[in-house]
Amino acid sequence: MEIPVLNEGQLDRFKLHLIEEERSPNTIEKYSRDVRALLAHFPGEVGFTKEMILDYKQCLLEKYKTTSVNSMLVAINQFFRFCKREDLRVKLVKVQRSTFREHRRELSLVEYKRLVRAAQLKKKERLSLLIQAICSTGIRVSEHRFITVESLRKGVDQPHRYRR
Known part of the structure; x- marks a missing residue:
């Protein structure tokens, strides 16, 4: 055809x-x-x-x-x-996802502390807190807006990933 x-x-x-x-x-x-x-x-x-x-x-x-x-x-x-x-129409190519991240893509503890310290030295408290929140929770950068005082009080542990 x-x-x-x-x-x-x-x-x-x-x-x-x-x-x-x-x-x-x-x-x-x-x-x-x-x-x-x-x-x-x-x-x-x-x-x-x-x-x-x-x-x-x-x-x-x-x-x-x-x-x-x-x-x-x-x-x-x-x-x-x-x-x-x-x-x-054709089928998509199968992608085998790795269960674990590649180590080279992860921040080391030294790199993490250096980032937090650099933000603090530049008097960028919000940036420092953002780095800490992302690294301690594993959230995506786009999900940071869902960390609110209200969600912390409620004990919400999962951000609403697809809320608009």
């Missing part, structure tokens, strides 16, 4: 669809960029087949990290879903 030549008009309609779906401007831009890259990979093609998309996936794997490839495939799959061509 082939899909007709994809053009800017179809991409524009896809963008409008993403806006209606309330996707963020960054997501819309990323999806558009990823679909354009697919189109550029097959210049002058009349249509797409599943084999072509699988070949493209392999090319991406040779150039990019697995997580990047998966984010591109998500965009392309969404586009094919929008075009009502589910048959062209």
Whole structure:
């Protein structure tokens, strides 16, 4: 099965669809960029087949990290879903996650103390407290706003990760 030549008009309609779906401007831009890259990979093609998309996936794997490839495939799959061509969608690459962080990505106790001390020396108490809170709880930087006096009084131990 082939899909007709994809053009800017179809991409524009896809963008409008993403806006209606309330996707963020960054997501819309990323999806558009990823679909354009697919189109550029097959210049002058009349249509797409599943084999072509699988070949493209392999090319991406040779150039990019697995997580990047998966984010591109998500965009392309969404586009094919929008075009009502589910048959062209491809599976994401399986990622084996490590149970533990790499030691080189963790702060040592010496580095932690140096950061806290530097913030204190610069009279940046809030920064010092933020560093201490993040390191002692393991929260994400974006979750710091959920540490409030009220949550501490209630004894809340889990931030609401997806609250807007």
